[in-house]
Amino acid sequence: MSKFEINRRGLLKSTAAAGAGLALPTMFTSSAWSAGYLNEPKGSTVTFGFNVPQTGAYADEGADELRAYELAVEHINGEGDGGMLNTFSSKALQGNGVNGKKVVFVTGDTQTKSDAARASAKRMIEKDGAIMITGGSSSGVAIAVQGLCQDAGVIFMAGLTHSNDTTGKDKRANGFRHFFNTEMSGAALAPVLKNNYGSDRVAYHLTADYTWGWSQEGSIKKYTEALGWKTAAAVRTPLGAGDFSQYITPVLNSGADVLVLNHYGRDMVNSLTQAVQFGLRDKQVNGKDFAIVVPLYSRLMAQGAGENVKGIFGSTNWHWSLQDEGSKAFVKSFGQKYGFPPSQAAHTCYSQAILYADACQRAGTFMPSGVGAALEGFEFDGLGNGPTEYRAADHQCFKDVLVVKGKENPSSKFDVLEVVEVTPRAQVEYPADMLGGELGPYNNGA
Amino acid sequence: MKMFSMDKKDILLFLCFSVAVLTGPIILEPFGAGYPDLLQKFAIFGIFALGFNILFGLTGYLSFGHAAFLGMGSYTAVWTFKLLSMNPIPAIVFATVMGGLFAALIGFISLRRSGIYFSILTLAFAQMSYNLAYSVLTPITNGETGLQLNQADPRVLDVMFGRDYGAVLPSSDFFGLDMTGYPGFYFCGIVLIICFFIAMRIFRSPFGMMLRAIKSNQNRMNYTGFNTRPYTLAAFVISGMYAGLAGGLMAVTDPLAGAERMQWTASGEVVLMTILGGAGTLLGPVIGAGAIKYFENIFSAFNEGILMGIYDFLPETLQHIMVSVSGLFVGEGWHLTLGALFMLIVIFLPGGLMEGFNRIKTLVTNRTGGGSDGAATPAAAE
Numbered sequence: 001m002s003k004f005e006i007n008r009r010g011l012l013k014s015t016a017a018a019g020a021g022l023a024l025p026t027m028f029t030s031s032a033w034s035a036g037y038l039n040e041p042k043g044s045t046v047t048f049g050f051n052v053p054q055t056g057a058y059a060d061e062g063a064d065e066l067r068a069y070e071l072a073v074e075h076i077n078g079e080g081d082g083g084m085l086n087t088f089s090s091k092a093l094q095g096n097g098v099n100g101k102k103v104v105f106v107t108g109d110t111q112t113k114s115d116a117a118r119a120s121a122k123r124m125i126e127k128d129g130a131i132m133i134t135g136g137s138s139s140g141v142a143i144a145v146q147g148l149c150q151d152a153g154v155i156f157m158a159g160l161t162h163s164n165d166t167t168g169k170d171k172r173a174n175g176f177r178h179f180f181n182t183e184m185s186g187a188a189l190a191p192v193l194k195n196n197y198g199s200d201r202v203a204y205h206l207t208a209d210y211t212w213g214w215s216q217e218g219s220i221k222k223y224t225e226a227l228g229w230k231t232a233a234a235v236r237t238p239l240g241a242g243d244f245s246q247y248i249t250p251v252l253n254s255g256a257d258v259l260v261l262n263h264y265g266r267d268m269v270n271s272l273t274q275a276v277q278f279g280l281r282d283k284q285v286n287g288k289d290f291a292i293v294v295p296l297y298s299r300l301m302a303q304g305a306g307e308n309v310k311g312i313f314g315s316t317n318w319h320w321s322l323q324d325e326g327s328k329a330f331v332k333s334f335g336q337k338y339g340f341p342p343s344q345a346a347h348t349c350y351s352q353a354i355l356y357a358d359a360c361q362r363a364g365t366f367m368p369s370g371v372g373a374a375l376e377g378f379e380f381d382g383l384g385n386g387p388t389e390y391r392a393a394d395h396q397c398f399k400d401v402l403v404v405k406g407k408e409n410p411s412s413k414f415d416v417l418e419v420v421e422v423t424p425r426a427q428v429e430y431p432a433d434m435l436g437g438e439l440g441p442y443n444n445g446a
Numbered sequence: 447m448k449m450f451s452m453d454k455k456d457i458l459l460f461l462c463f464s465v466a467v468l469t470g471p472i473i474l475e476p477f478g479a480g481y482p483d484l485l486q487k488f489a490i491f492g493i494f495a496l497g498f499n500i501l502f503g504l505t506g507y508l509s510f511g512h513a514a515f516l517g518m519g520s521y522t523a524v525w526t527f528k529l530l531s532m533n534p535i536p537a538i539v540f541a542t543v544m545g546g547l548f549a550a551l552i553g554f555i556s557l558r559r560s561g562i563y564f565s566i567l568t569l570a571f572a573q574m575s576y577n578l579a580y581s582v583l584t585p586i587t588n589g590e591t592g593l594q595l596n597q598a599d600p601r602v603l604d605v606m607f608g609r610d611y612g613a614v615l616p617s618s619d620f621f622g623l624d625m626t627g628y629p630g631f632y633f634c635g636i637v638l639i640i641c642f643f644i645a646m647r648i649f650r651s652p653f654g655m656m657l658r659a660i661k662s663n664q665n666r667m668n669y670t671g672f673n674t675r676p677y678t679l680a681a682f683v684i685s686g687m688y689a690g691l692a693g694g695l696m697a698v699t700d701p702l703a704g705a706e707r708m709q710w711t712a713s714g715e716v717v718l719m720t721i722l723g724g725a726g727t728l729l730g731p732v733i734g735a736g737a738i739k740y741f742e743n744i745f746s747a748f749n750e751g752i753l754m755g756i757y758d759f760l761p762e763t764l765q766h767i768m769v770s771v772s773g774l775f776v777g778e779g780w781h782l783t784l785g786a787l788f789m790l791i792v793i794f795l796p797g798g799l800m801e802g803f804n805r806i807k808t809l810v811t812n813r814t815g816g817g818s819d820g821a822a823t824p825a826a827a828e
Binding site for chain 1: 482584
């Protein structure tokens with residue numbers, strides 16, 4: 001029984017240490033309770049929380065997002081060349097921080113897991129006093145963190161999240177999304193597919209078996225079937241399957257002549273590579289050339305798939321080769337700082353940080369309800385997507401959608417996608433109540 | 447009062463533990479860990495590891511699937527919130543019961559084997575549960591997005607007692623006391639203290655002795671005509687109930703249940719916690735749980751800016767070198783630090799952190815000439 005004696009003594013010692021700790025003045029005297037809203041900045045700085053995947057499957061996207069956030073903070077504080085602040089239609093930000101306070105930031109690792117993401121968001125809110133949380137590289141995580149921010153009473157500016165649910169079924173008053181969604185991808189892609197492949201096609205879907213995949217599959221089906229396409233089958237594949245050969249072999253015998261890959265990240269890289277290696281694109285089915293479509297493209301993924309993306313259609317939120325003033329300014333300042341062009345994840349995160357800071361400045365406060373009111377119905381331009389509106393009814397940005405194609409003759413390893421068409425905003429707009437869900441009231445915390 | 451007749455040392459240990467838990471916010475403040483969410487995590491994973499230790503520490507059965515019970519508890523608790531009431535009591539009661547039932551089912555099958563076969567079986571069951579929760583059972587679990595509360599949930603009991611949450615999303619409350627922030631921590635802390643007490647009683651009971659006997663030589667037990675299965679199953683179910691309770695508390699402090707709570711990495715984490723702290727000791731698993739959660743939340747948040755601040759006193763070139771070297775071990779490199787620490791502990795302190803404490807203790811007593819412990823017994827941890 002000697003071990004318990006040892007424990008007791010060890011414990012006595014630690015209790016003594018605890019006594020010393022007791023003497024320390026603690027946070028119970030915190031002034032947080034008297035504030036008008038949670039984490040109201042009292043000093044000369046205001047803290048933003050950047051919650052991105054630093055480990056796990058989306059670590060590449062996360063790293064790029066973090067670079068963009070750091071750049072945005074520099075520009076808001078008046079360092080660097082100002083980037084898209086110079087082209088942004090709202091001139092409220094003066095390059096001296098927000099509401100006279102210098103912006104500082106804290107970071108956290110979401111690990112692309114809802115629990116870890118919520119834990120790190122909570123740390124930033126409870127310990128570091130973050131006034132706003134932004135980031136996310138997958139819809140599950142974004143929705144989970146959005147719910148947390150609603151409960152806690154801070155604004156959430158969603159990063160890369162493409163599922164309809166983020167501003168549909170699971171929308172929250174404190175959450176805002178700049179990125180587009182699967183509904184818009186479907187609406188934008190369908191006409192291009194019709195022009196290139198005709199209206200008499202049979203599609204075969206391979207879908208990542210989780211909410212985003214289903215959302216994507218549903219939207220593409222809806223819009224292609226409206227064109228007159230048929231759907232031969234929609235097969236669900238487990239996330240992170242690695243080997244897709246068993247799913248690709250049956251495609252040729254199904255009578256389908258188009259393969260739609262509702263995959264993202266490494267899944268997309270693997271499934272596309274294998275589909276091309278199996279020679280699908282060289283086949284002729286129903287007298288037509290076999291085609292592959294990847295509804296959601298990102299440059300990082302296209303780079304991963306290399307040669308195989310050539311000539312394959314998809315949609316994207318933004319691409320660095322765009323020639324408007326905003327995009328050029330952003331690519332220039334990002335390139336100067338990091339030496340390579342930004343991804344669409346970086347672009348949406350940069351924009352979100354700027355949009356939030358601008359809204360605070362215009363509202364003259366950081367209070368979530370005030371900032372939200374400033375963002376609702378806000379129309380702006382000069383952030384790389386042309387004229388854009390933050391719709392009040394669901395806190396979703398509406399803007400033009402890019403339809404892109406894998407470039408046949410890339411000039412560099414970053415130059416893998418070319419813009420085929422810019423689908424105008426009117427064509428991808430849908431009624432706010434179509435996706436269900438309820439915003440509810442703002443929560444200011446405290 | 448017979449039931450509470452405890453050894454004096456145990457009473458002292460229990461009291462010290464309770465005081466340490468309840469003063470947690472103050473003790474941990476200097477380490478940057480004194481904020482509610484992390485404190486809640488300490489308490490919750492402490493319970494999880496305590497329960498795991500009843501199985502692994504006492505019987506030696508290494509389960510690689512305990513996260514399944516944790517996830518089960520979370521889903522049950524969130525569904526209780528949705529259907530019955532936002533009060534945490536029904537939620538954790540149902541979570542514990544469901545954790546136990548699920549453990550009985552899996553244990554009944556897996557415990558037919560021991561050693562590595564048992565570990566693989568539990569791992570397989572947990573991974574199966576994870577995949578079911580992630581996609582197949584999406585109507586119940588809401589898949590990847592995770593199960594969340596809704597304004598439109600029925601909440602039968604709340605409606606019956608005339609509780610109306612209005613248009614805002616409700617959060618769980620204990621008869622009006624909101625279960626987020628410090629009240630949430632104290633709720634978890636008190637449950638942890640109760641769990642610690644129960645674990646202590648189990649360790650000291652004849653039942654606990656029987657479990658230790660199974661660990662030291664199960665064959666011999668069988669040869670003497672003793673049926674060990676009911677004992678191992680009971681230990682498995684108890685630790686499943688602890689896990690279910692921990693999962694339920696996770697949902698109480700943060701009403702969301704996601705499938706990744708069931709993933710094998712989560713199962714592995716509790717094994718790490720127990721071994722890091724000291725398997726088979728009472729306090730070890732709780733300390734191990736705290737250490738891992740501390741690393742995950744505090745080390746992962748160090749970025750370049752913070753490091754620059756730490757090395758501010760050095761000349762600039764040296765500062766940059768130090769920042770880039772230590773940058774490898776913090777931020778996204780926190781796994782590396784944890785891995786290195788784990789290796790060091792397993793190699794030099796096979797009994798976990800508790801063995802380390804005991805060695806320091808022995809060193810101090812020997813130097814001061816106390817030595818009343820007789821032979822220095824670092825064998826505290828099996």
